[in-house]
Amino acid sequence: MGTDDKIANSTEKTSGKIKEAVGDATDNRDLQAEGQKDQSTGSLKQAAENVKDAFK
Template sequence: MSRNQVEADMARKDKAKGKAEEARGVAKERLGDVTGNESLQAKGKAEKAKAALRQAKEKVKDAFRK
């Protein structure tokens, strides 16, 4: 496996982690909304923000790969 293939595989895994993290954040935030749990809402928002940063990082890395 070439270095480019390994890097592309790692990028796909990082993107998948970002999407999964975003989904968990949305779920936590919505659950917090439904239950009125402000702590859970905040955790969900924080997780979504972390996922957005991860995805932005991947987009920048993709731009430099091309």
């Protein structure tokens, strides 16, 4: 997996955590859900990259 992919996936997960925290603080359920979705998406992308690397 390329370094760029790792950085992008980590950034997506981190931004998701921030969105979720802001959503918690402001009681904004939409922002909380969007943050959770971003975290999940980043994790899934990371897992897919790990699988690709395992088959190289």
